[in-house]
Amino acid sequence: MAEPAKSQLEERLTNLPTRPGVYQHKDIEGKVLYVGKAKNLRNRVRSYFQSSRPHYGRISAMVRKVHDVEVIVTDTEAEALILENNLIKKLKPRYNVNLRDDKTYPYICVKKEPFPRIFPTRRVKRDGSKYFGPYTDVKNMKLMLHTIRSIFKIRTCSLNLNPEPIAAGKYQVCLEYHINKCAGPCVGNQDEPSYDNTIQQIEKLLNGHTRELVSLLEDEMKRLSSEMLFEEAASLRDQVKALKKYSEKQRIVSQDFIDRDLFALSVDREINTACGVIFKVREGKVIGRQHKYLKPIEGVPDEDLMQSFIEYYYTEATFFPEEVFISVMPPSPEPIEELLREQRGKKVLLKVPERGDKAGLLRMVEANATLLLNEYKLQKEKQEEGRIPHAVKALKSDLHMDQLPRHIECFDISHLGGTGTVASCVVFEDGRPKKSAYRTFKIRNVEGKPDDFESMREAVYRRYKRLFEENGPWPDLVVIDGGKGQLSSAVTALKKVDVYGQFPVVGLAKRLEEVFFPGDTDSLQIAKDSASLQLLQRIRNEAHRFAITFQRKQRQKKTLHSALYDIPGVGDKSAKKLLNRFGSFKRVKEASLDELQNVVGKSLGTKVYEYVNAPQPE
Numbered sequence: 001m002a003e004p005a006k007s008q009l010e011e012r013l014t015n016l017p018t019r020p021g022v023y024q025h026k027d028i029e030g031k032v033l034y035v036g037k038a039k040n041l042r043n044r045v046r047s048y049f050q051s052s053r054p055h056y057g058r059i060s061a062m063v064r065k066v067h068d069v070e071v072i073v074t075d076t077e078a079e080a081l082i083l084e085n086n087l088i089k090k091l092k093p094r095y096n097v098n099l100r101d102d103k104t105y106p107y108i109c110v111k112k113e114p115f116p117r118i119f120p121t122r123r124v125k126r127d128g129s130k131y132f133g134p135y136t137d138v139k140n141m142k143l144m145l146h147t148i149r150s151i152f153k154i155r156t157c158s159l160n161l162n163p164e165p166i167a168a169g170k171y172q173v174c175l176e177y178h179i180n181k182c183a184g185p186c187v188g189n190q191d192e193p194s195y196d197n198t199i200q201q202i203e204k205l206l207n208g209h210t211r212e213l214v215s216l217l218e219d220e221m222k223r224l225s226s227e228m229l230f231e232e233a234a235s236l237r238d239q240v241k242a243l244k245k246y247s248e249k250q251r252i253v254s255q256d257f258i259d260r261d262l263f264a265l266s267v268d269r270e271i272n273t274a275c276g277v278i279f280k281v282r283e284g285k286v287i288g289r290q291h292k293y294l295k296p297i298e299g300v301p302d303e304d305l306m307q308s309f310i311e312y313y314y315t316e317a318t319f320f321p322e323e324v325f326i327s328v329m330p331p332s333p334e335p336i337e338e339l340l341r342e343q344r345g346k347k348v349l350l351k352v353p354e355r356g357d358k359a360g361l362l363r364m365v366e367a368n369a370t371l372l373l374n375e376y377k378l379q380k381e382k383q384e385e386g387r388i389p390h391a392v393k394a395l396k397s398d399l400h401m402d403q404l405p406r407h408i409e410c411f412d413i414s415h416l417g418g419t420g421t422v423a424s425c426v427v428f429e430d431g432r433p434k435k436s437a438y439r440t441f442k443i444r445n446v447e448g449k450p451d452d453f454e455s456m457r458e459a460v461y462r463r464y465k466r467l468f469e470e471n472g473p474w475p476d477l478v479v480i481d482g483g484k485g486q487l488s489s490a491v492t493a494l495k496k497v498d499v500y501g502q503f504p505v506v507g508l509a510k511r512l513e514e515v516f517f518p519g520d521t522d523s524l525q526i527a528k529d530s531a532s533l534q535l536l537q538r539i540r541n542e543a544h545r546f547a548i549t550f551q552r553k554q555r556q557k558k559t560l561h562s563a564l565y566d567i568p569g570v571g572d573k574s575a576k577k578l579l580n581r582f583g584s585f586k587r588v589k590e591a592s593l594d595e596l597q598n599v600v601g602k603s604l605g606t607k608v609y610e611y612v613n614a615p616q617p618e
Contacts, residue, residue, distance in 0.1 A: 009066075023069055033062050108206060115195050132207070153198065208259070263325070263365070274295070275291055278291070314343075323348065388406065408478075479506055574600045
């Protein structure tokens, strides 16, 4: 795909509409990076590219990759919210916060069909059916289904109950009819309006409106009694009795009988994850709890996380309460309020309670969110521990460490007769090299004489001064290639940076493969055939290889620079260009005139070509 000029993106940004809608940031290949919504598309999208409004973390990384922007205009912010949610689910953009359950919880489905069935499912299909849940406690879901089937007469079969086969007498009643659990719609004993009325009563129960349902059934029971229909009235009496018994099992959390949802977050930046919890309170009773894990959350404020959680929930919800209490106010509550107002038909209160019983309720929800997040963290730690190699676990045991050395850094020094001294720092994670984290250092304070101690001190100081300024990530173990002298130099550098004691540091002496600890006179002898010593040797050898390779490259560059400076007209800049392009003096000599001119220009390229191809005197 050909890359359009930068001005083309700028022109697109200038011509964006000022209406509500959804925008999609795309990369050079047309892949969607991020989906968002806006009240004013032009202002929102342009804000990503304004230097006066810097971004951090994942959003900063995303903006650098944006090549094109696509927008979809909507009539209202609520429509934009729903469209945004649907696009995120469909496209799964890399830079959007991901919301997911830790597992797939079941729902109760009221199927969209003639004489609807009611059954549990873990798959939500967008076929017009209604889904109630999810039920985090399967026992509660089974209790609800048992309650429904013991109170109401609904079918459990999967027959096609369209009018034609019923009228044709295609079916016969089953055992459910004979034990008075089904009214027999399959043979025309119950019409659709009567059955749909039963379904509406069941939906009230599923939404937690037990008081309202009991009141309706009691009124109907009195009407039937007044009309001398005592058998039907007795049936309703039994239903009311069963509903009241079920209602007594539900926990009462408020006496005002108001329908409300309570949202709270627990955030752990260390594991880059948050947990959002919602308690559904209907008629003063908690009828269900739902939670989602949000990640990654790097650079995303708590307020934005809350906004994502609430929007995600209400674009899927089938019921909308009178009040919504939240632990932190989202930065843009207007689309949520508009969606709630449209769905409920009147204004829904959205607020952060600060005192009283309602604030206490919210603290209970926050405690649940913290508990779930801690359980999630513990579960992930156990999974990670199960993937850690035996050598890493053995090293923890042999070095008597408090935690697993999953992130190990090792330093080595290399020089040639005291000249061109360099240092290497290699990084191993879970026993494997992480080459993207390797670092090299040109030693500045030592030249002309071999001084491994001072060189080690400088390399360690520079490495951890940088990490101190950036606040990590800190290693679990630092290995110094050498004995007591090198280890002592490293400790001096760590103390100078004021990070000594933040992580263990040991020295590995080559002669007897002894491990030294700071301040200890005697060394630690690890069995030669142990996995832990073999891991230390592998890390030390990798640091040695990397240091020698870097030192050799530096010598080659110096030799090449010296040869290039002999060419008339070649200075630091042009020598660096030739060095970066060709890598060696031999390859400069082999280069064509056009190649040299492309690197350093027509005139100087000609001089370099003539110089390196001039006949050598005999």
